[in-house]
Amino acid sequence: MLAKEDLASFKLGELLAQYNYARDFFISIGINDIDSNRSLKDFAGDIKQELLEDAGLNGEQLIANFLAFINKMETLKRSSRNIVESITIIGGNDKFGQEENIKLELKVGEVISIVGPTGSGKSRLLADIECLAQRDTPTNRQILLNGEIPDMNRRFSIENKLVAQLSQNMNFVMDLSVKDFIKLHAESRMIDHVERIVQEIVKCANELAGEKFTQDTPLTQLSGGQSRALMIADTALLSLSPIVLIDEIENAGIDRKKAIELLLKEEKLVLISTHDPVLALMGDKRLVIKNGGIHKVIVLSEQEKQYIDVLEKIDKKMLQIRSHLRNGGVIDESITSG
Numbered sequence: 001m002l003a004k005e006d007l008a009s010f011k012l013g014e015l016l017a018q019y020n021y022a023r024d025f026f027i028s029i030g031i032n033d034i035d036s037n038r039s040l041k042d043f044a045g046d047i048k049q050e051l052l053e054d055a056g057l058n059g060e061q062l063i064a065n066f067l068a069f070i071n072k073m074e075t076l077k078r079s080s081r082n083i084v085e086s087i088t089i090i091g092g093n094d095k096f097g098q099e100e101n102i103k104l105e106l107k108v109g110e111v112i113s114i115v116g117p118t119g120s121g122k123s124r125l126l127a128d129i130e131c132l133a134q135r136d137t138p139t140n141r142q143i144l145l146n147g148e149i150p151d152m153n154r155r156f157s158i159e160n161k162l163v164a165q166l167s168q169n170m171n172f173v174m175d176l177s178v179k180d181f182i183k184l185h186a187e188s189r190m191i192d193h194v195e196r197i198v199q200e201i202v203k204c205a206n207e208l209a210g211e212k213f214t215q216d217t218p219l220t221q222l223s224g225g226q227s228r229a230l231m232i233a234d235t236a237l238l239s240l241s242p243i244v245l246i247d248e249i250e251n252a253g254i255d256r257k258k259a260i261e262l263l264l265k266e267e268k269l270v271l272i273s274t275h276d277p278v279l280a281l282m283g284d285k286r287l288v289i290k291n292g293g294i295h296k297v298i299v300l301s302e303q304e305k306q307y308i309d310v311l312e313k314i315d316k317k318m319l320q321i322r323s324h325l326r327n328g329g330v331i332d333e334s335i336t337s338g
């Protein structure tokens with residue numbers, strides 16, 4: 001919490017840079033010109049008497065109200081970030097109407113992979129979580145938040161989304177640069193230091209994607225892998241949603257391990273539906289889907305963990321072969337060496 005004595009010593013420029021919504025407070029009482037180099041105390045002392053009278057305040061009260069406003073906004077931001085600690089999936093029925101006998105609690109900070117044959121119902125499970133199903137979807141599942149039936153306002157709230165979804169198709173049609181796109185997000189999410197966050201997201205996305213891009217690159221010129229990397233970095237660093245659903249991160253050009261580590265650093269519950277063995281083993285738990293139901297829950301064992309490295313080596317080799325072919329190479333005995 002910000003204290004009154006801290007506020008008095010701050011220059012207005014510093015305050016506006018730190019709390020980008022602070023300007024709205026002054027505008028709401030009819031003050032549009034703000035001298036960035038002055039401290040709040042000096043500034044408040046010089047505000048025209050009529051303006052203060054119109055707002056029903058004196059200089060002291062203006063500072064107190066401003067402080068209350070900032071503290072309230074910061075509390076709001078924190079509470080929307082931390083509100084979810086767990087989700088619980090209560091089983092419904094599979095595609096044949098058989099009961100899905102399960103009650104499964106998943107906690108923020110966990111990675112859950114979802115595996116199963118094509119058409120088995122992996123995306124449906126993600127969709128049930130996204131819409132916080134209440135026995136009103138084809139699976140009849142129910143989803144609880146922090147062990148309770150979610151408030152219906154939460155369920156349909158757009159600006160305060162619980163779930164960020166990264167789906168397979170990330171084609172941008174907007175005629176915007178990367179920078180303007182991130183800025184739009186940042187502003188709608190009341191983020192301070194917009195310029196800094198733009199730089200951080202672009203840097204992060206470039207660490208995930210192979211070919212580099214800049215903040216001035218138009219969205220429409222990004223490759224599939226680059227758009228994906230941008231969306232992952234944007235979700236990790238900017239989205240307040242505590243739950244992230246990923247429908248397969250395709251292998252092409254993205255460092256998937258880094259992507260997941262990045263999402264986890266921000267205290268999120270990450271669910272990944274995948275056909276990829278390396279990704280499947282990145283889950284602390286693995287949900288096996290069969291005929292539309294959760295058939296098994298496998299907790300990643302120490303023994304399995306030892307095989308992640310082996311699988312990653314095989315995966316790297318396959319990527320190498322892919323890139324070799326893409327660059328016009330041919331397959332010969334050298335492919336089996338090294």
Ligand SMILES: Nc1ncnc2c1ncn2[C@@H]1O[C@H](COP(=O)(O)OP(=O)(O)OP(=O)(O)O)[C@@H](O)[C@H]1O
Binds near residue numbers: 124
């Ligand atoms: N329990 C269920 N009851 C009824 N229909 C279901 C159930 N689970 C899944 N379905 C339906 O089965 C179809 C296939 O499911 P879904 O798309 O989720 O499969 P998937 O495992 O994600 O497939 P892919 O690996 O090909 O992406 C969808 O139409 C989905 O709504």
